[in-house]
Amino acid sequence: MxxxxxxxxxxxxxxxxxxxxxxxxxxxxxxxxxxxxxxxxxxxxxxxxxxxxxxxxxxxxxxxxxxxxxxxxxxxxxxxxxxxxxxxxxxxxxxxxxxxxxxxxxxxxxxxxxxxxxxxxxxxxxxxxxxxxxxxxATRESALSRVMQHLDVPSGSDAWDEGAPRLDRVLQLAEERTGTEEQWRAVLDDAVVFIAKAQADSEYRFREPDECEAAPALEVAERCGLIAGTSPEELPAGKGRPDDWSWTPRPRW
Structure with a gap:
């Protein structure tokens, strides 16, 4: 795209x-x-x-x-x-x-x-x-690639072939929004195993392997309304632009 x-x-x-x-x-x-x-x-x-x-x-x-x-x-x-x-x-x-x-x-x-x-x-x-x-x-594939690249996993490697399907399942569940909490927990547990291994193998190691957990990820999925039966958090709609609300462009540097 x-x-x-x-x-x-x-x-x-x-x-x-x-x-x-x-x-x-x-x-x-x-x-x-x-x-x-x-x-x-x-x-x-x-x-x-x-x-x-x-x-x-x-x-x-x-x-x-x-x-x-x-x-x-x-x-x-x-x-x-x-x-x-x-x-x-x-x-x-x-x-x-x-x-x-x-x-x-x-x-x-x-x-x-x-x-x-x-x-x-x-x-x-x-x-x-x-x-x-x-x-x-723009696509699910490009979103997956972004995560794998940040995990320092080379495209076409054995590690990529092992991990890509696990992380793609998270993206798939998110788009479908029909996965139960039990399904999400199982998918995230599986994803975390790979994420922890990738962090351990990475020369950058943004997280220690024992810091990779499914529980906080499951909470985010629930708050975003990705789990079946949950509703996403949202802001109330505005009720008209305030009279004193203005925006003036300015240089950033």
């Missing part, structure tokens, strides 16, 4: 698919396979440790919002009146204000329950960073 530059709403998978993949990577992160995705509720936060990040948030009513920034994509900072939040009233304004207080965000996409949308960009914006930050979630 190819992304456009700048990103377009139809580059993104449907919200539930994107949520499942991002959440699954957060589940694996909690299990010990650090990959830059963390569920901090009620959103998944991706941080590549290089000044680039995004947050995927669920909102009531089957809606959601994706907000992020890549430090190399700041064309908008020179556009007078540029406002990425000129969208629907139901955007989570308190969250957006909090994020803007922390750092300027470079893009905002919102899901209305049926499709993604964003503001129309002026021609000066050559790239908003979507292709740099979300491409690994």
């Amino acid at each position: 190819e992304f456009h530059t700048p990103g377009r709403p139809d580059d993104l998978p449907p919200f539930e698919t994107l949520w499942a993949r991002a959440s699954a990577l957060s589940v694996l992160e909690a299990a010990g396979a650090e990959n830059g995705h963390e569920y901090v509720g009620p959103f998944v936060h991706h941080d590549d440790s290089g000044g680039n990040e995004w947050r995927l948030t669920r909102l009531e009513g089957g809606r959601g919002v994706l907000v992020g920034a890549d430090h190399e994509c700041d064309d908008h900072s020179s556009v007078e009146g540029f406002d990425p939040y000129a969208g629907p009233d139901w955007l989570p304004w308190d969250l957006l204000a909090e994020l803007e207080d922390d750092r300027e965000q470079g893009f905002a996409y919102w899901w209305d329950g049926a499709r993604w949308d964003r503001i129309d960009y002026p021609d000066i914006i050559g790239n908003d960073g979507l292709n740099l930050l979300l491409k690994h979630l």
Whole structure:
């Protein structure tokens, strides 16, 4: 799946698919396979440790919002009146204000329950960073590859052939959302065995093998609503853009 530059709403998978993949990577992160995705509720936060990040948030009513920034994509900072939040009233304004207080965000996409949308960009914006930050979630295979690479497992190796099916089962369960708690526990127990072995064999070793556990991963799966019979955490929808809420682009450096 190819992304456009700048990103377009139809580059993104449907919200539930994107949520499942991002959440699954957060589940694996909690299990010990650090990959830059963390569920901090009620959103998944991706941080590549290089000044680039995004947050995927669920909102009531089957809606959601994706907000992020890549430090190399700041064309908008020179556009007078540029406002990425000129969208629907139901955007989570308190969250957006909090994020803007922390750092300027470079893009905002919102899901209305049926499709993604964003503001129309002026021609000066050559790239908003979507292709740099979300491409690994375009397919299940690319999401799996991201985790395996962070575990320092070479593609085509015996270790890859051993571990890929185990971790892919986590991604599969996340997308299906029909797995019971017992099924999830069994799959995570199996995944943790491989994750611990990969950490032990890695020259980087982000986690010690005995720090890899299924219990915290199972908790994340439940909070994200991936286990059958559970409901994901979500933010209430906004009730209109506050009169005193403004956004002014500014240089990042």
